[in-house]
Amino acid sequence: xxxxxxxxIGALARLAGTTAPTIRYYEQxxxxxxxxxxxxxxxxxxxxxxxxxxxxxxCRDFDFSIDxxxxxxxxxxxxxxxxxxxxxxxxxxxxxxxxxLLELRSLEKxxxxxxxxxxxxxTGGPSSRCRPLAKLARSGPVKPTRRDPRHESLVPSQSRHTxx
Amino acid sequence: xxxxxxxxIGALARLAGTTAPTIRYYEQxxxxxxxxxxxxxxxxxxxxxxxxxxxxxxCRDFDFSIDxxxxxxxxxxxxxxxxxxxxxxxxxxxxxxxxxLLELRSLEKxxxxxxxxxxxxxTGGPSSRCRPLAKLARSGPVKPTRRDPRHESLVPSQSRHTxx
DNA sequence: GATACAACTTAAAGTCACTTGAGGTTCAAG
DNA sequence: CTTGAACCTCAAGTGACTTTAAGTTGTATC
Numbered sequence: 001x002x003x004x005x006x007x008x009i010g011a012l013a014r015l016a017g018t019t020a021p022t023i024r025y026y027e028q029x030x031x032x033x034x035x036x037x038x039x040x041x042x043x044x045x046x047x048x049x050x051x052x053x054x055x056x057x058x059c060r061d062f063d064f065s066i067d068x069x070x071x072x073x074x075x076x077x078x079x080x081x082x083x084x085x086x087x088x089x090x091x092x093x094x095x096x097x098x099x100x101l102l103e104l105r106s107l108e109k110x111x112x113x114x115x116x117x118x119x120x121x122x123t124g125g126p127s128s129r130c131r132p133l134a135k136l137a138r139s140g141p142v143k144p145t146r147r148d149p150r151h152e153s154l155v156p157s158q159s160r161h162t163x164x
Numbered sequence: 165x166x167x168x169x170x171x172x173i174g175a176l177a178r179l180a181g182t183t184a185p186t187i188r189y190y191e192q193x194x195x196x197x198x199x200x201x202x203x204x205x206x207x208x209x210x211x212x213x214x215x216x217x218x219x220x221x222x223c224r225d226f227d228f229s230i231d232x233x234x235x236x237x238x239x240x241x242x243x244x245x246x247x248x249x250x251x252x253x254x255x256x257x258x259x260x261x262x263x264x265l266l267e268l269r270s271l272e273k274x275x276x277x278x279x280x281x282x283x284x285x286x287t288g289g290p291s292s293r294c295r296p297l298a299k300l301a302r303s304g305p306v307k308p309t310r311r312d313p314r315h316e317s318l319v320p321s322q323s324r325h326t327x328x
Numbered sequence: 329g330a331t332a333c334a335a336c337t338t339a340a341a342g343t344c345a346c347t348t349g350a351g352g353t354t355c356a357a358g
Numbered sequence: 359c360t361t362g363a364a365c366c367t368c369a370a371g372t373g374a375c376t377t378t379a380a381g382t383t384g385t386a387t388c
Contacts (some may be wrong), residue, residue, distance in 0.1 A: 010364065020365080026345060040354055042365060058271045061264070066345070076278070087282035094275040101272060104265050111226065111258040120250035172384095174335065184336080191376060204383055230374070236332055 006036070006044030007096035023053065024098075031056065031070055069091070170200070170208030180217035187217065195220065195234060228257060 009020045026032040027043075032053065035043040052073065059069045075089055173184045190196040196217065199207040216237070223233045232253055239250055 008365075019347085021347065022345090024367090029345090041367095042354070055274070058267065058274070060345085061267050061271075084383090087279060090275060090279045090282060094272070094279055097268065097272045097275055101265075101268055104261065104268060107226070108258070108261045108265060111254060111261055115251060115254045115258055118247070118254060166333075183376090186374090188338090204336090205338095206383070212384090218366065224374090 006038075006046055007050070009043050012045045012049060012053065015050045016057055016162070018053065018057050020076065026053075026056070031066060047127070142151075169211055170202075171214070173207050173209070176209045176213060176217060179214045180221050182217065182221050190217075190220065193230070195230065195237070202298075226257060228253070232257075 007015070009023055013020045013023055024030065027034060032049075035045050035049065037043055055076075056069055056073060059072060060066075064072070071089065072093060075086055171179070173187055177184045177187055187196065191198060196213070199209050199213065201207055219240075220233055220237065223236060224230075228236070236253060236281065
């Protein structure tokens with residue numbers, strides 16, 4: 001039974017949709033505050049931590065950098081920040097999210113069409129004659145040719161560093 | 165003038181929409197074959213290389229992993245392989261994109277509500293009463309206090325290279 | 329032919345945001 | 359009191375490049 005009230009790190013991880021090592025990492029880089037550690041050495045969390053971490057996890061799921069998330073989180077939690085600045089930064093983050101939504105919808109459309117063409121024209125034949133696949137190799141960019149990453153726009157369409 | 169016909173690495177990079185270091189990296193991991201090197205030490209490419217690299221770059225734009233791309237490339241070159249496998253890879257990628265779309269819409273809603281609350285409750289001035297979404301960060305602002313030395317050199321205090 | 333300079337070469341280290349591993353400690357159940 | 363899951367720290371590994379350092383080649387101009 002839990003006499004010391006509060007969530008252990010595993011419970012927090014489950015509730016926020018992440019993992020215990022990730023939580024420790026966030027604490028290490030200062031993205032999460034150091035939690036209380038009653039009795040033994042183990043960290044204990046509360047529902048506020050669940051909400052904060054869930055917010056962070058969502059931002060990370062959409063490729064906001066740790067620095068961006070740090071900015072957003074501290075902005076949301078700082079009562080002394082100028083309200084107008086809070087609103088402005090929130091709005092610009094919203095603009096970025098909306099731009100990403102547009103990009104992602106376009107990517108979904110392209111992929112859906114690709115799979116659809118596959119289903120229709122490639123009924124089990126050899127893949128060397130897979131026309132949708134071959135089409136990818138023909139010249140002319142599907143989207144504007146990728147720029148030098150150093151000049152990448154504010155809103156990259158895809159992260160090149162995501163893992164799966 | 166180019167007596168030795170063939171593209172140099174920079175020209176290939178421009179035509180395929182990527183960079184020279186990336187091409188060398190792909191060669192190193194065996195995603196691209198080692199090209200001819202007539203005369204001096206420099207790599208020379210032809211139009212087949214442009215097509216192959218364009219294909220690879222486009223797959224990466226679709227956020228396929230390097231392993232997925234490797235699979236697709238060998239599928240494309242193997243006359244005995246099944247077109248259905250190509251479709252499966254595309255479909256699983258589509259599933260991932262659709263899941264991301266759902267999450268991104270949820271994030272957009274959170275941010276839009278935040279900005280909306282800002283606009284309504286914070287009518288200018290240094291508002292100590294501005295606490296929209298306070299429940300997300302009730303335990304106070306997260307300060308990038310003492311961090312792991314590894315990360316310290318990267319981000320001194322403000323984001324220098326705001327990559328995203 | 330000399331010279332300047334961009335574009336090329338390699339190898340190695342750096343980057344981001346975790347993830348995994350090794351080796352040990354704590355805690356609730358049986 | 360023992361078992362075993364869950365916790366702890368610290369270090370090293372991962373993916374997909376990117377950057378850096380230090381040297382070489384190719385071409386255009388004088």
